[in-house]
Amino acid sequence: MSIFVNSETKVIYQGLTGSQGRYYGLLNRDYGTKVVAGTNPKKAGTDVEGIPIFASVAEAVEETGAKASCIFIPAPGVRSAVLEAAQGGVDFIVAITEGVPAHDEALFYNQLRKDFPNVQLLGPNCPGIISPGECNIGITAGHIALPGGPVGIVSRSGTLTYQALHELKEKGIGCTTCVGIGGDPVPGTSFIDCLAAFEADPETKAVMMIGEIGGSAEEEAAEFISNNMTKPISAYIAGVTAPPGKKMGHAGAIVSGGKGTAKAKMEALEEAGVKVGNNPTEAGDLMAEIVSQL
Amino acid sequence: MDLFEYQGKEFFADYGMPVSPGKLALTTEEAVTAAENLGYPVMVKAQVHTGGRGKAGGVKFASNIDEVSEHAENILGLDINGHVVERLWIEKASDIADEYYASFTLDRSAKKHLGMLSAEGGVEIETVAEENPEAIARIWVDPVEGLSEGNCRNWVKEAALPEEAIEGAVEILLNLYRAYVEGDADLVEINPLILTEDGRVHVLDAKVTLDSNSVFRHENYEDFDKTQTRDERETAAHSKGLQYVGLEGEVGVIANGAGLAMSTVDVVNQVGGRPANFLDIGGGANADVMTAALEVINNDPDVRSIFINIFGGITRGEEIANGIIDALDRVKMSSPIVIRLDGTNADEGRAILEPHLSQTLQVAPTMLDGAERAVALAKGINN
Numbered sequence: 166m167s168i169f170v171n172s173e174t175k176v177i178y179q180g181l182t183g184s185q186g187r188y189y190g191l192l193n194r195d196y197g198t199k200v201v202a203g204t205n206p207k208k209a210g211t212d213v214e215g216i217p218i219f220a221s222v223a224e225a226v227e228e229t230g231a232k233a234s235c236i237f238i239p240a241p242g243v244r245s246a247v248l249e250a251a252q253g254g255v256d257f258i259v260a261i262t263e264g265v266p267a268h269d270e271a272l273f274y275n276q277l278r279k280d281f282p283n284v285q286l287l288g289p290n291c292p293g294i295i296s297p298g299e300c301n302i303g304i305t306a307g308h309i310a311l312p313g314g315p316v317g318i319v320s321r322s323g324t325l326t327y328q329a330l331h332e333l334k335e336k337g338i339g340c341t342t343c344v345g346i347g348g349d350p351v352p353g354t355s356f357i358d359c360l361a362a363f364e365a366d367p368e369t370k371a372v373m374m375i376g377e378i379g380g381s382a383e384e385e386a387a388e389f390i391s392n393n394m395t396k397p398i399s400a401y402i403a404g405v406t407a408p409p410g411k412k413m414g415h416a417g418a419i420v421s422g423g424k425g426t427a428k429a430k431m432e433a434l435e436e437a438g439v440k441v442g443n444n445p446t447e448a449g450d451l452m453a454e455i456v457s458q459l
Numbered sequence: 460m461d462l463f464e465y466q467g468k469e470f471f472a473d474y475g476m477p478v479s480p481g482k483l484a485l486t487t488e489e490a491v492t493a494a495e496n497l498g499y500p501v502m503v504k505a506q507v508h509t510g511g512r513g514k515a516g517g518v519k520f521a522s523n524i525d526e527v528s529e530h531a532e533n534i535l536g537l538d539i540n541g542h543v544v545e546r547l548w549i550e551k552a553s554d555i556a557d558e559y560y561a562s563f564t565l566d567r568s569a570k571k572h573l574g575m576l577s578a579e580g581g582v583e584i585e586t587v588a589e590e591n592p593e594a595i596a597r598i599w600v601d602p603v604e605g606l607s608e609g610n611c612r613n614w615v616k617e618a619a620l621p622e623e624a625i626e627g628a629v630e631i632l633l634n635l636y637r638a639y640v641e642g643d644a645d646l647v648e649i650n651p652l653i654l655t656e657d658g659r660v661h662v663l664d665a666k667v668t669l670d671s672n673s674v675f676r677h678e679n680y681e682d683f684d685k686t687q688t689r690d691e692r693e694t695a696a697h698s699k700g701l702q703y704v705g706l707e708g709e710v711g712v713i714a715n716g717a718g719l720a721m722s723t724v725d726v727v728n729q730v731g732g733r734p735a736n737f738l739d740i741g742g743g744a745n746a747d748v749m750t751a752a753l754e755v756i757n758n759d760p761d762v763r764s765i766f767i768n769i770f771g772g773i774t775r776g777e778e779i780a781n782g783i784i785d786a787l788d789r790v791k792m793s794s795p796i797v798i799r800l801d802g803t804n805a806d807e808g809r810a811i812l813e814p815h816l817s818q819t820l821q822v823a824p825t826m827l828d829g830a831e832r833a834v835a836l837a838k839g840i841n842n
Contacts, residue, residue, distance in 0.1 A: 266672045272603065324718050324772070378721075403722045
């Protein structure tokens with residue numbers, strides 16, 4: 166079992182004909198992901214190594230029955246790509262692209278909430294999602310993840326997501342699903358979305374969480390954890406020793422209040438009963454301890 | 460991307476907001492010429508990317524040529540929170556009857572735009588926020604719906620601005636929101652927004668941070684990028700496309716990915732060392748990127764050892780190892796290096812490094828171990 170995607174998930178790649186889309190789309194297919202279509206209005210009717218290209222997501226959905234899409238479109242086109250995917254009928258959208266303007270993210274996040282409340286967006290600027298052994302959408306190297314559970318992973322940072330998978334695999338611990346939510350200002354999927362899904366997933370017995378300094382997503386997750394999570398959690402927050410960042414005028418300081426530092430995040434998580442490590446290895450050791458007691 | 464006040468005012472003026480006439484001056488002579496042309500009295504204002512200018516003596520009133528000359532002389536070269544003043548903005552002085560505060564920024568928790576408006580403007584708005592939060596009227600704007608005139612007027616009334624300021628404030632705030640959205644700003648802030656003696660609402664200061672991700676649709680933003688203040692090391696790294704932040708220590712850090720780089724800085728600190736920098740080379744880790752990274756770190760005279768922490772995902776260990784060896788052929792390093800290479804084909808990568816290893820080029824099995832060795836080397840302990 167897994168969350169959001171599994172071996173049955175059919176995926177459309179928006180931007181499959183571009184260099185990045187082609188590279189990762191084919192790697193994902195080699196991993197076993199059901200990559201059923203690509204889109205490009207100028208190349209409709211052609212194919213990429215046997216994967217048919219359609220003019221739009223709507224056509225691709227109609228022809229293949231896909232319910233997920235993965236976006237490898239350059240940043241200027243991501244806003245329309247996300248809306249095209251939602252309008253086209255998929256209910257899970259993974260936007261890998263980095264460098265999307267924050268105003269675009271705020272706009273399509275709220276547009277989806279309003280017009281497509283059942284659509285889940287992951288990203289932008291994220292490594293994607295992998296349910297090891299079943300489905301890999303995005304840029305994670307599939308073989309660094311050990312299939313089978315019992316741990317679910319949710320992470321705000323790309324390379325630290327891999328580091329987390331690696332720490333667990335070294336200890337022989339498998340993963341149900343690993344979600345990289347990305348570190349942009351308005352992520353489509355939050356820690357809380359993932360924690361709730363892991364709580365509901367019978368195969369996931371524990372959760373590993375990787376956060377970063379800045380924003381208040383970890384503090385909000387901590388509050389959700391104390392109220393809603395019964396499964397044990399270990400965590401690591403990157404940037405414990407980072408010098409205080411450049412604050413964004415008075416407005417930024419007022420909005421963040423005391424939140425945003427690694428210390429505040431770690432304390433909030435510890436108070437919620439989370440085992441917090443000082444580095445990824447420690448968080449992995451803490452998870453190994455949790456798993457041994459399950 | 461932070462704008463100087465004068466750039467922020469040009470930006471606001473493009474969106475129809477009333478700002479004072481003024482001129483940029485780089486020397487005392489230019490300041491005097493500007494003041495003579497504008498007519499007295501004028502304000503002499505330091506242009507720096509930091510707050511607290513007034514307290515530091517960086518903003519002065521001048522009513523004649525001698526005063527302009529004296530203030531310009533004193534302010535140019537002044538150190539304000541580590542920022543040395545190189546530019547002055549000479550501006551026609553305003554008669555202030557009342558001061559307010561206005562801003563828009565993204566509320567990351569609410570995932571909506573947040574407008575803040577206060578009748579208690581001036582320098583200490585953060586104190587107002589702490590001690591008297593009700594004095595700040597907040598409005599959350601849904602990006603899809605935008606800010607309507609009606610909602611804007613209600614917001615201004617909630618902030619209890621005096622009757623005569625309401626219409627002028629509504630007009631400015633609607634334009635401020637438009638500048639914030641259409642201009643792709645992370646932050647727009649007017650502190651103070653003033654009511655003049657003759658009853659006009661007017662923009663007296665401008666703080667603007669633009670989203671560098673939006674440059675593709677604002678070609679003129681590249682000009683703003685050129686006036687960003689970075690230290691020398693940061694400028695060199697930035698020109699090579701590297702994400703670099705200079706720190707105070709002796710252990711140079713190179714990692715792939717922002718999270719791993721941040722985590723590497725953490726671990727170096729945790730084992731008793733002091734990182735010299737944060738440097739994220741991104742996903743690829745090829746010879747060109749590695750060369751650029753090593754050059755930047757090599758030019759930092761404080762560096763005593765270097766810790767390269769790479770996790771191979773899609774990029775395989777052999778490619779990374781070959782990239783490092785190639786880069787080391789190109790750059791003559793002055794500090795010893797410790798490499799931690801993990802992830803995809805890490806064993807193959809380490810095998811490529813093996814014949815090159817020496818006292819000054821070591822390999823560590825884990826991140827923690829690598830940090831410990833690099834810190835020991837920085838302290839002159841060769842183990």
